[in-house]
Structures are given as structure tokens and as C-alpha cells.
Amino acid sequence: MTIEAVLFTRLSTFAGLAALVSTRVYPLAAPQNVVLPYLTYRRVSSVRTSAFGSDTNNVTARFQIDVWAASFASARNVAEQVTLAMQRWRNTTGTVVDDTFIENQID
Numbered sequence: 001m002t003i004e005a006v007l008f009t010r011l012s013t014f015a016g017l018a019a020l021v022s023t024r025v026y027p028l029a030a031p032q033n034v035v036l037p038y039l040t041y042r043r044v045s046s047v048r049t050s051a052f053g054s055d056t057n058n059v060t061a062r063f064q065i066d067v068w069a070a071s072f073a074s075a076r077n078v079a080e081q082v083t084l085a086m087q088r089w090r091n092t093t094g095t096v097v098d099d100t101f102i103e104n105q106i107d
Contacts, residue, residue, distance in 0.1 A: 001094045003061055004043070011039060011065070014085035020078050030068065037069035037078045062103065072107075079105070 004027060012023040024030070024038035042064050049058040065082055069075035083102055091097035 003059075003095055003097070004041075006091055006095045006097060007041060007063060010085060010089060010091070011041070011082070014081065017078070017081035017085050020074075020081060037067065037074050039078070039082070040066045040068065075107075 008025055008027075011025045012018060012021075021038050024034060026034075026038065026040050028040060028042050030038050030040055043061055044064050045062045047060045049056045049060070065086070067075045067078045067082065069078055083105070086100050087102050089097065089100045
């Protein structure tokens, strides 16, 4: 499973977030006429770790998650659930995610 698939699963199944956006979680851009609110996500960087001539298969990936909503209040509610879903989240089965943290938030 790719990291994008793991991220999609986390965002679309976290109870508080799923209650607001269901499975309206899209890579890069949403389809036309999608129901609000929804999320888009994109990988903004991937840094691979190497050690003395060998690859460790460790990758530090940064993702940007954007919230799209009809009102500021709705966007803030969804953003709060994204934070709860992602801050210090770990995935230990399949594609391993050692740790996640929120690096920056903007309106």
C-alpha cells in the first residue's frame, strides 16, 4: 500500500472527520461539482535517508492537506478534525508511518 493510500484511509475513516467529509478526500484536486466540505492532499516533499553507501528505505514525506468548505466556520471544524486525525498518528501495519505531526497551519 502506498503512503497516499494510507493517508487516504486515515483521513476518510477517522470518525470525527468522516462525519464531516465522508470519503470526499482527493489527491491533488477534487472532481467538478463535488459536495462541500472536502479535502485535497498532495505530497510536497520526500527526503530519503541513506547511511554509508546503503539505503535505509526510510522516507520523510511532507504532505499538504487543504480543506474546502462553504463557510469559514465549516472549514475550521474540518481543519480541527484533520489536526486530531493526524497529530502524532502512527501506522504500524502495512506501510509503516513512524510518526506524524502538524508542521504549519494557515487559513
